[in-house]
Amino acid sequence: xxxxxxxxxxxxxxxxxxxxxxxxxxxxxxxxxxxxxxxxxxxxxxxxxxxxxxxxxxxxxxxxxxxxxxxxxxxxxxxxxxxxxxxxxxxxxxxxxxxxxxxxxxxxxxxxxxxxxxxxxxxxxxxxxxxxxxxxxxxxxxxxxxxxxxxxxxxxxxxxxxxxxxxxxxxxxxxxxxxxxxxxxxxxxxxxxxxxxxxxxxxxxxxxxxxxxxxxxxxxxxxxxxxxxxxxxxxxxxxxxxxxxxxxxxxxxxxxxxxxxxxxxxxxxxxxxxxxxxxxxxxxxxxxxxxxxxxxxxxxxxxxxxxxxxxxxxxxxxxxxxxxxxxxxxxxxxxxxxxxxxxxxxxxxxxxxxxxxxxxxxxxxxxxxxxxxxxxxxxxxxxxxxxxxxxxxxxxxxxxxxxxxxxxxxxxxxxxxxxxxxxxxxxxxxxxxxxxxxxxxxxxxxxxxxxxxxxxxxxxxxxxxxxxxxx
Amino acid sequence: xxxxxxxxxxxxxxxxxxxxxxxxxxxxxxxxxxxxxxxxxxxxxxxxxxxxxxxxxxxxxxxxxxxxxxxxxxxxxxxxxxxxxxxxxxxxxxxxxxxxxxxxxxxxxxxxxxxxxxxxxxxxxxxxxxxxxxxxxxxxxxxxxxxxxxxxxxxxxxxxxxxxxxxxxxxxxxxxxxxxxxxxxxxxxxxxxxxxxxxxxxxxxxxxxxxxxxxxxxxxxxxxxxxxxxxxxxxxxxxxxxxxxxxxxxxxxxxxxxxxxxxxxxxxxxxxxxxxxxxxxxxxxxxxxxxxxxxxxxxxxxxxxxxxxxxxxxxxxxxxxxxxxxxxxxxxxxxxxxxxxxxxxxxxxxxxxxxxxxxxxxxxxxxxxxxxxxxxxxxxxxxxxxxxxxxxxxxxxxxxxxxxxxxxxxxxxxxxxxxxxxxxxxxxxxxxxxxxxxxxxxxxxxxxxxxxxxxxxxxxxxxxxxxxxxxxxxxxxxxxxxxxxxxxxxxxxxxx
Numbered sequence: 001x002x003x004x005x006x007x008x009x010x011x012x013x014x015x016x017x018x019x020x021x022x023x024x025x026x027x028x029x030x031x032x033x034x035x036x037x038x039x040x041x042x043x044x045x046x047x048x049x050x051x052x053x054x055x056x057x058x059x060x061x062x063x064x065x066x067x068x069x070x071x072x073x074x075x076x077x078x079x080x081x082x083x084x085x086x087x088x089x090x091x092x093x094x095x096x097x098x099x100x101x102x103x104x105x106x107x108x109x110x111x112x113x114x115x116x117x118x119x120x121x122x123x124x125x126x127x128x129x130x131x132x133x134x135x136x137x138x139x140x141x142x143x144x145x146x147x148x149x150x151x152x153x154x155x156x157x158x159x160x161x162x163x164x165x166x167x168x169x170x171x172x173x174x175x176x177x178x179x180x181x182x183x184x185x186x187x188x189x190x191x192x193x194x195x196x197x198x199x200x201x202x203x204x205x206x207x208x209x210x211x212x213x214x215x216x217x218x219x220x221x222x223x224x225x226x227x228x229x230x231x232x233x234x235x236x237x238x239x240x241x242x243x244x245x246x247x248x249x250x251x252x253x254x255x256x257x258x259x260x261x262x263x264x265x266x267x268x269x270x271x272x273x274x275x276x277x278x279x280x281x282x283x284x285x286x287x288x289x290x291x292x293x294x295x296x297x298x299x300x301x302x303x304x305x306x307x308x309x310x311x312x313x314x315x316x317x318x319x320x321x322x323x324x325x326x327x328x329x330x331x332x333x334x335x336x337x338x339x340x341x342x343x344x345x346x347x348x349x350x351x352x353x354x355x356x357x358x359x360x361x362x363x364x365x366x367x368x369x370x371x372x373x374x375x376x377x378x379x380x381x382x383x384x385x386x387x388x389x390x391x392x393x394x395x396x397x398x399x400x401x402x403x404x405x406x407x408x409x410x411x412x413x414x415x416x417x418x419x420x421x422x423x424x425x426x427x428x429x430x431x432x433x434x435x436x437x438x439x440x441x442x443x444x445x446x447x448x449x450x451x452x453x454x455x456x457x458x459x460x461x462x463x464x465x466x467x468x469x470x471x
Numbered sequence: 472x473x474x475x476x477x478x479x480x481x482x483x484x485x486x487x488x489x490x491x492x493x494x495x496x497x498x499x500x501x502x503x504x505x506x507x508x509x510x511x512x513x514x515x516x517x518x519x520x521x522x523x524x525x526x527x528x529x530x531x532x533x534x535x536x537x538x539x540x541x542x543x544x545x546x547x548x549x550x551x552x553x554x555x556x557x558x559x560x561x562x563x564x565x566x567x568x569x570x571x572x573x574x575x576x577x578x579x580x581x582x583x584x585x586x587x588x589x590x591x592x593x594x595x596x597x598x599x600x601x602x603x604x605x606x607x608x609x610x611x612x613x614x615x616x617x618x619x620x621x622x623x624x625x626x627x628x629x630x631x632x633x634x635x636x637x638x639x640x641x642x643x644x645x646x647x648x649x650x651x652x653x654x655x656x657x658x659x660x661x662x663x664x665x666x667x668x669x670x671x672x673x674x675x676x677x678x679x680x681x682x683x684x685x686x687x688x689x690x691x692x693x694x695x696x697x698x699x700x701x702x703x704x705x706x707x708x709x710x711x712x713x714x715x716x717x718x719x720x721x722x723x724x725x726x727x728x729x730x731x732x733x734x735x736x737x738x739x740x741x742x743x744x745x746x747x748x749x750x751x752x753x754x755x756x757x758x759x760x761x762x763x764x765x766x767x768x769x770x771x772x773x774x775x776x777x778x779x780x781x782x783x784x785x786x787x788x789x790x791x792x793x794x795x796x797x798x799x800x801x802x803x804x805x806x807x808x809x810x811x812x813x814x815x816x817x818x819x820x821x822x823x824x825x826x827x828x829x830x831x832x833x834x835x836x837x838x839x840x841x842x843x844x845x846x847x848x849x850x851x852x853x854x855x856x857x858x859x860x861x862x863x864x865x866x867x868x869x870x871x872x873x874x875x876x877x878x879x880x881x882x883x884x885x886x887x888x889x890x891x892x893x894x895x896x897x898x899x900x901x902x903x904x905x906x907x908x909x910x911x912x913x914x915x916x917x918x919x920x921x922x923x924x925x926x927x928x929x930x931x932x933x934x935x936x937x938x939x940x941x942x943x944x945x946x947x948x949x950x951x952x953x954x955x956x957x958x959x960x961x962x963x964x965x966x967x
Contacts, residue, residue: 377612377615391652394649414634417618417637425633455608
């Protein structure tokens, strides 16, 4: 008998989406209601998900769907960050005229797709989840219909994403052809001997996934799409799909292809080094904060991938800690972006930050904490994220990766401290509005406090991941 | 468990900074009194620590150890005879910096004092951490407040200097981070005491030594990576320059003793010629550069590089005199350079010029200032009877034991030091009063007078009576050298 209890999060989310659609169709002017209600749905989904708490791995639907501690943890992370993202972008959405009934529903469906991706134990289920989340995101990217940049970014994302999905699907078919199964466990059993067809398949799938997490050289879309999309969508791009896709990286590589570690390790190292270095170098010349954070997130993904390239449980755990800290920092950063507004107009250029510290000392203080943390300066949380990654990397004596990574943090530090320079050393400009929603302020204060005082007791976050055993 | 005195030393300034954060920034006197109070209390605690410190023991004392990151790193702090003096130097200089901000810092006083207090926390942390990761945290954490101190309150080219400072030191330090993690995997721990006992496999030592060196060399600073220092010094506000010269530079010197030499004896022995060569270059070259400086702060900055060259020279002689001299020279330089930067700050506040040519004949209008400045200049060039002499003398003695040639060249540096310092003094203080602006200049006010007198007295007092310092560190240094030689001998035995 199929135990549906363990997918109650997904079921709940699907039913809620349908319910909200019905409300949207039959009730006029229900946009705000739906938006608020979907926030609550995410919270309830989170509660359901935490309540699952599986003691041992559970397989569903002929072993094509897997629930264990790891997937539950990642799902909780996705749900809570989706909730935070929706909460902090509420005012932005209202003021930029993108609050339509579809907007929250699309976000919810994208979240549903991510949950499916995270739990998938089968190539087809995984592809279905991936496409569900991507399709919703294409529309979200182009949500500001009358804005040419937004439409362009939606189209760009759609075309390139379709290309990468094609590659990914081709890889899946190769894997299926050479191992005669789409199920991860069966692939593992059938692919003990190294066959080049399978390796080709792995590489194609990795290309598709690397596209989703914007790893170099599949990052080209990121700056344009980040920049063109409404900021409330950019924050989703920067956080949610990356968590989901990186989890799939882990499930996919360390599941069916664990034995071929030597074959795919080089690919991951290449992606990792490329992302770390390119992300750091390319961000230096950026004049827009959203483009800058796009490159910065490329570089951060490189670090997370470095943890995956190690091939140990510690490496995976440290990558997940990295992701958690990364998402806290990014949510905090975008909260600051949402606060740079004057009379319903939002600002996102580097020069708009100039002299921020004079008029908005607290905002610039939290921004400074976030930026130093992103740069990885101790004793902030961002340092520990990198420290853990390199601990795992050096354990396997991968010194080259460690040295390149750390040198790229020095390069990256340059553009982070440039922002601090603009805020603190430059002349002040006009003031910004102060009437921000309570939720936005709370999220910024709490997240920057977490970043600041993480070092006092790192175990609180580390304990979540210390139970994860993939290998 | 006893009262955690070291942790309270580390934490107190931070608590003070947190307290300041909540005070209204318009309440200037309140802010000043709170920060001054906190730093003086901290100074008293450190003096108390010094008094109850057992000078006859070489063990680490007042050790506190606590699990920090589970199964990975312990928070461990403690002091021995070497580190305690640096802590006292820190707690001694910080109140003076806070005391001196009256005139030099015009805007955002609250933030400035918060930064200074945070700096104090981090610097004390560096000197008493007994775990490599904890050490790294404190060592690197200092970048943030110092970057802001230079960048926000600095002079005209402050942005350039702040960036240069930040990126240079960060670049040096990341390699050290790799070395720290490697040590964890090679030896299984990052606990310094444990590592002293276990020793590190000699085949890894050279690379690890170089990684640590890259960080300390930038921070010391050694030639050729010293170029950030003059820029940072020139642009930083007075209190920032004082902190930089008096304490930040000592973090690297301390790091050389505690980590480079203590952990990697085989590599240290191997790299002695290398250290000697670049130390000599630092001494001679930067002394010559200092001679030609037009800017007072730059001159003192280059003299700092030269003095730190003496320190590294002394430390790597591995003789009792050399290491003791190195430590003494660091303490002495901490006091003397702080005093010199304060003195430059005094005239800069009045005339807003650091150019030596803008001065001359100050003795006519500022007699008190001229007398005190003379004490500092003499202390810097190492006149017998000042602290500078003892340090340089011991270092040269230690160096003579190792190599006559090196000591002879280093002695040249002493002469050059006398040349540029006396020439500076002559150009600033003696001569005719040519600059009309200087006619209206007023002599030291009470605050400046008390700060400078205190520093001058300590330079002379410890110059005549260095025992309080030397008693504190001699047992530790002796034991340190014994352990060093033991490790080296056992390695040589193995290789025969």
